[in-house]
Amino acid sequence: MTYLIEEKNDYLVVYLEGEVDLSCSPEARRVILDCLQKQRHLLVDLSRVSYIDSSGVASLVEGYQVSRSKNLNFALVGVSDNALNVLKLARLDQVFPIYTSIEALLQGGS
């Protein structure tokens, strides 16, 4: 897994890329929590994630909960069908704010 962080409007955008599995989800978790520690709204872009396992999803869940406790915005964008299946299995598609793209979020779309 690799990652890139960019600023867009009021948000920090974390682009995750590759496979997010047991071996690297701790790094994804650290990156997400570090961004939130800076009191910044956060978008996690999963469009370049080829596979995400439960440990990766758990890192997103923790990030979302931390953002809520800090009154920060948090959303997922570019969720692939595979990733969406993993989220749906645990009904987390009903929990996360999910947008098709960063532009859709920033323009107030879905």
Add this chain to the structure above:
Amino acid sequence: MVVESESTKDESVIDVQDLVTYYGTRKILDQVNLKVRSGEIMVIMGGSGSGKSTLLRHMLALNQPAAGAIRLFGKDPSKLSAPQLHAIRQRMGVSFQNGALFNSLNVEENVAFPLREHTRLDENTIRIMARMKLEVVNLAGFEKLMPSQLSGGMVKRAALARAIVMDPSLLFFDEPSAGLDPVVSADLDELILRLRDAMKVTIVVVTHELDSAFRIADRILVLDKGKVLILGTVDEVKSSDNKRVQNLLNRKSEDVIVNPDEYLQRLTDDLAGL
């Protein structure tokens, strides 16, 4: 027409070749051949003593073949080092017939156990993962209960949550429906199908429950006295004109025919003065 490529055809997660195994002098499996393809649900059926549980033990690399071979993810477990075998087993999840939950741990601790044992994930990640899996099996809210407080169906679902907590690519169920009422059993079947579709996991189910087998199987292997009686799709098994297959489907028992010499030997083996 969809043409299956060679590489697709060869994509066997489990490859059993001419497997023979004994308990003592008794032959339990006799020239069993089976390929389990990636992403399919393979149901293994047979009466008591047909060898289905023994075949499961071989697929879990718990038994060594007397003859023949078994390959898991393309590798022969008998030729792997302990760390290599450990890595293969981490890709496998098992839901045992009786649940095999730890009585001294609550439901969440039971589900989290493999993560604490095999990973160095943060405690928060482990707890969220365990709770996600309990949500998947519809046991959300029961995290703090002890196994003794669970119904039979809940024990099965907790065991399933533990089996999938490491996101296995190969999942085994030993008699998932045994002892459950039909509605709970059907719910569990639905769950098995959902898991396969969402996680793309290959599933092997050992069962003697016909209704369940027909609901979930892509293919069914029927064992009889250690031999493969039939291997085919649900429709192929249902339409088989083999008398023994039909007896199994109609739940008819058969007279046991013994080999007199082997039987006598079994009865008198290791006795003093004989």
